[in-house]
Amino acid sequence: MSVTRHVAALVVGGGISGLVCAFALRKAGIDAQLVETSPRPGGVINSVIRDGFLLELGPQSFSATAQLHQLCEDLGISDQIVQAPPRAPRYVLIGDELQPVPLTPPAFFMSSLINGSTKWALLRDILGKSTPPDGDESVASFVRRKFSAQLLDRLVGPLVSGIYAGDPERLSIRSAFPQLYEAEKVAGSILRGMLRLAKTRKGPRGRPTLQTFREGNQTLASAISRKLGAALFAQTSVTEIVKRSDGSFEVRLDVNGRQESLTAQSLVMTTPTDVTGKLLVQLDSQFESLLGSV
Ligand SMILES: Cc1cc2nc3c(=O)[nH]c(=O)nc-3n(C[C@H](O)[C@H](O)[C@H](O)COP(=O)(O)OP(=O)(O)OC[C@H]3O[C@@H](n4cnc5c(N)ncnc54)[C@H](O)[C@@H]3O)c2cc1C
Structure with a gap:
C-alpha cells in the first residue's frame, strides 16, 4: 500500500495521542492520515497476556472523563471498561513490607507510613499560607518545600511513577499537577485551594474513578486503529520534514x-x-535543542 501523495492533515506517531487526534480530525470531516513506525499502534500502551495473566507493560489505568466516555461510545467498546472500586485498598512496598496507603484525611493522620513532622506539615498547610516561587519547580522540590522528603519518598514518588513512569526530580509541578500549583496560588494552601477550586468547577461532581479495559488498554488503541482503517500507515517512519x-x-x-x-x-x-x-530541525534549528531538553 502506498501513502497518498497529498493529504489535508498528516498525524505523525501512532501512540494514543496520534490515534485520538487522527480519529477526531476524521470525525470532524478532515481527511487526516496517520503514520506510525511500529507494526503495532499504541506507542507505550502495551497489554500482554502471559500464562493467563494480563500484564500492562505501559499505562495500567486512566481517569474517567466525559470525553473518554464519548470516545468509547463512538468506538463501541464501552462494555469492555472495568472500573476500579474507589474504596479498594492500595499499598506501597516499604522495605519488604506492603503498607496500606491512607486514602482519607483521618487515615492519613492515623497512618504509620508517615512520621509526625509530615503530619504537622499538612496541618501547617491547612492553617498557614505559602506562595509558590515565580519560576516553575519540580514535583520533588514542591513536595519537599510544602511537606517533607518522607512524603515524597513514601507516597508521592510511587504515585508519580504510577502515573508518569517519570522522575519527580525532573517533572514540572505546573505541567504534571497543575491543580496543585493553582491551589497554592489561589489560596496559599493546597487543601484550601483544592476545596475552593472544586466548588468553582463546572460539570458533574463526583470522585474521578480509575478505569481500564477487561483485556487491557491495548483495547482502546486497537479499536481506534480499526476505525482508522486505510488512513493508518503502520511500519511507516517520518525521516525528514x-x-x-x-x-x-x-x-x-x-x-x-x-x-x-x-x-x-x-x-x-x-x-x-x-x-x-530532530524532525523539525529544518523548520527552525532551535527545535532540536529546545524539544531535546524537555
Ligand atoms: C510505564 C508507563 C506507565 C504509565 N502509566 C500510566 C497510567 O497508569 N495512566 C496514565 O494515564 N498514563 C500513564 N503513563 C503515561 C501515558 O501512557 C503516556 O503519556 C501516553 O501513553 C503517551 O502517549 P503518546 O501518544 O503521547 O506517546 P507515545 O506512546 O510515546 O507514542 C509516540 C509514537 O510515535 C511513534 N514514532 C516515533 N518516531 C516516529 C517517526 N519518526 N515516525 C512515525 N512514528 C514515530 C512511536 O513508535 C510511538 O508509537 C505511563 C507511561 C509509561 C511509559
Whole structure:
C-alpha cells in the first residue's frame, strides 16, 4: 500500500495521542492520515497476556472523563471498561513490607507510613499560607518545600511513577499537577485551594474513578486503529520534514524500507519530544535543542 501523495492533515506517531487526534480530525470531516513506525499502534500502551495473566507493560489505568466516555461510545467498546472500586485498598512496598496507603484525611493522620513532622506539615498547610516561587519547580522540590522528603519518598514518588513512569526530580509541578500549583496560588494552601477550586468547577461532581479495559488498554488503541482503517500507515517512519514556499510540508517517509514522500497541508507531531525536535530541525534549528531538553 502506498501513502497518498497529498493529504489535508498528516498525524505523525501512532501512540494514543496520534490515534485520538487522527480519529477526531476524521470525525470532524478532515481527511487526516496517520503514520506510525511500529507494526503495532499504541506507542507505550502495551497489554500482554502471559500464562493467563494480563500484564500492562505501559499505562495500567486512566481517569474517567466525559470525553473518554464519548470516545468509547463512538468506538463501541464501552462494555469492555472495568472500573476500579474507589474504596479498594492500595499499598506501597516499604522495605519488604506492603503498607496500606491512607486514602482519607483521618487515615492519613492515623497512618504509620508517615512520621509526625509530615503530619504537622499538612496541618501547617491547612492553617498557614505559602506562595509558590515565580519560576516553575519540580514535583520533588514542591513536595519537599510544602511537606517533607518522607512524603515524597513514601507516597508521592510511587504515585508519580504510577502515573508518569517519570522522575519527580525532573517533572514540572505546573505541567504534571497543575491543580496543585493553582491551589497554592489561589489560596496559599493546597487543601484550601483544592476545596475552593472544586466548588468553582463546572460539570458533574463526583470522585474521578480509575478505569481500564477487561483485556487491557491495548483495547482502546486497537479499536481506534480499526476505525482508522486505510488512513493508518503502520511500519511507516517520518525521516525528514521540509516546509514548502506555499506553507505546506514535504514529508519524507521510510515505508518498511522503501523511501517515499508526500505533501501535507497541516502536520500534527505526536512523536516523543526528542524525535520531534530532530524532525523539525529544518523548520527552525532551535527545535532540536529546545524539544531535546524537555
Ligand atoms: C510505564 C508507563 C506507565 C504509565 N502509566 C500510566 C497510567 O497508569 N495512566 C496514565 O494515564 N498514563 C500513564 N503513563 C503515561 C501515558 O501512557 C503516556 O503519556 C501516553 O501513553 C503517551 O502517549 P503518546 O501518544 O503521547 O506517546 P507515545 O506512546 O510515546 O507514542 C509516540 C509514537 O510515535 C511513534 N514514532 C516515533 N518516531 C516516529 C517517526 N519518526 N515516525 C512515525 N512514528 C514515530 C512511536 O513508535 C510511538 O508509537 C505511563 C507511561 C509509561 C511509559
